[in-house]
Amino acid sequence: MRDDFKNKQFETRAIHLGQVAEDGTRSVTTAIYPSSTYRVEYPGDESGYVYSRWANPTRRALEEALASLENGTRAFAFSSGLAAMNAVFGLLRPGDHVVTLTDLYGGTRRQFEKVLRHNQIDFSYVDGRDPNDFEKAVTDKTKLFWIETPTNPLLTLIDIAAVAEIGKKHGVLTAVDNTFATPYIQKPLDLGADIAHHSASKYLGGHCDLIAGVLVVKDEDLAEKLYFQQYAVGAQLNPFESWLMLRGIKTLHIRMERHSVNSMKIAEYLESEPRVDKVYYPGIDGGPIPNGMKLPGGMVSFTIKDADFEKVKKFAMSTRVFVLAESLGGVESLINHPASMTHASIPKEIREKHGVTDTLIRLSVGIENVDDLLIDLRTAFAAIK
Numbered sequence: 001m002r003d004d005f006k007n008k009q010f011e012t013r014a015i016h017l018g019q020v021a022e023d024g025t026r027s028v029t030t031a032i033y034p035s036s037t038y039r040v041e042y043p044g045d046e047s048g049y050v051y052s053r054w055a056n057p058t059r060r061a062l063e064e065a066l067a068s069l070e071n072g073t074r075a076f077a078f079s080s081g082l083a084a085m086n087a088v089f090g091l092l093r094p095g096d097h098v099v100t101l102t103d104l105y106g107g108t109r110r111q112f113e114k115v116l117r118h119n120q121i122d123f124s125y126v127d128g129r130d131p132n133d134f135e136k137a138v139t140d141k142t143k144l145f146w147i148e149t150p151t152n153p154l155l156t157l158i159d160i161a162a163v164a165e166i167g168k169k170h171g172v173l174t175a176v177d178n179t180f181a182t183p184y185i186q187k188p189l190d191l192g193a194d195i196a197h198h199s200a201s202k203y204l205g206g207h208c209d210l211i212a213g214v215l216v217v218k219d220e221d222l223a224e225k226l227y228f229q230q231y232a233v234g235a236q237l238n239p240f241e242s243w244l245m246l247r248g249i250k251t252l253h254i255r256m257e258r259h260s261v262n263s264m265k266i267a268e269y270l271e272s273e274p275r276v277d278k279v280y281y282p283g284i285d286g287g288p289i290p291n292g293m294k295l296p297g298g299m300v301s302f303t304i305k306d307a308d309f310e311k312v313k314k315f316a317m318s319t320r321v322f323v324l325a326e327s328l329g330g331v332e333s334l335i336n337h338p339a340s341m342t343h344a345s346i347p348k349e350i351r352e353k354h355g356v357t358d359t360l361i362r363l364s365v366g367i368e369n370v371d372d373l374l375i376d377l378r379t380a381f382a383a384i385k
């Protein structure tokens with residue numbers, strides 16, 4: 001990393017880090033190095049780049065920028081958020097136990113239940129709003145706490161520092177899926193977590209044009225273990241997409257500011273909308289916002305009053321600016337019906353028990369003009385009168 005930028009502010013580092021070493025071209029932007037392999041000076045020479053599964057200049061530039069933005073020391077970029085998560089589970093052994101949350105991204109839970117359980121990894125699901133839920137669930141086999149905050153889709157906030165402290169007491173690693181908040185809003189490693197995880201397909205990329213995942217750590221031993229998983233398993237991010245993410249993170253801070261301003265206005269509108277039952281948005285219930293969150297972020301969920309599946313479906317199909325689509329975190333607003341889309345892989349009894357009902361709608365609020373977004377939602381409510 002450029003030493004002269006180490007002490008610069010987040011916004012300045014987001015824009016100026018992520019450069020490859022000077023290659024004689026004086027290019028202002030980072031080059032894409034597609035090379036799979038590199039000329040060595042003698043057999044066994046590992047002094048520079050050797051093979052791109054191990055390290056690639058464009059990916060390394062990205063990883064250095066990401067490490068800095070999360071206040072970590074090393075970062076690793078993967079071909080998806082789920083591939084990045086799987087690298088963490090490469091550290092576990094059959095018989096190990098993990099404590100995680102009932103409210104989780106559906107694909108995360110699917111990997112836990114349908115892939116990792118088959119490898120004899122055991123999972124306990126807790127509500128987690130009370131950090132003692134983690135303490136109570138710990139066994140002598142527990143190796144990892146895996147949390148999201150805000151959670152997907154109910155935007156529950158989990159106290160990272162409290163969970164990480166319980167983890168430290170029991171020799172358990174704490175990993176935080178920081179996809180919804182991004183490092184601009186919250187820094188899990190500074191709060192004591194061991195691993196910050198991202199689906200970079202969302203806000204880090206920021207334009208719905210890339211699938212990628214990220215892990216960031218402070219501890220050097222843990223970094224070496226995760227680096228081994230990255231190159232030994234081979235789910236690393238390719239050079240073009242590394243470049244695309246670098247381009248995305250240059251505007252992360254201004255996007256998150258606008259996502260939050262727009263979302264706050266939309267959450268306030270939804271609170272006043274008679275056809276809405278409950279609004280989920282960090283801080284909207286007047287409760288404290290933990291983890292030093294700088295902003296509430298760009299995700300808003302709500303339930304529609306006295307509606308059945310058909311009515312909710314009609315609502316989700318009646319917006320014109322909000323695009324009906326999976327995913328989140330892009331500049332464009334998206335509308336999602338978790339029960340039939342992002343969280344459809346979770347059995348109905350399980351998801352309904354903790355609030356992911358058929359009447360729940362999740363918005364990824366984009367950075368369009370907020371008045372157009374508000375008109376769009378009003379029109380959709382009028383359509384289900």
Ligand SMILES: *Cc1c(COP(=O)(O)O)cnc(C)c1O
Pocket residue numbers: 080081082083105107108148152177179180198199200201202211212213
């Ligand atoms: C999308 C998402 C993931 C999965 O990431 P992919 O990039 O789709 O593999 C994990 N966690 C959260 C919170 C997500 O929203």
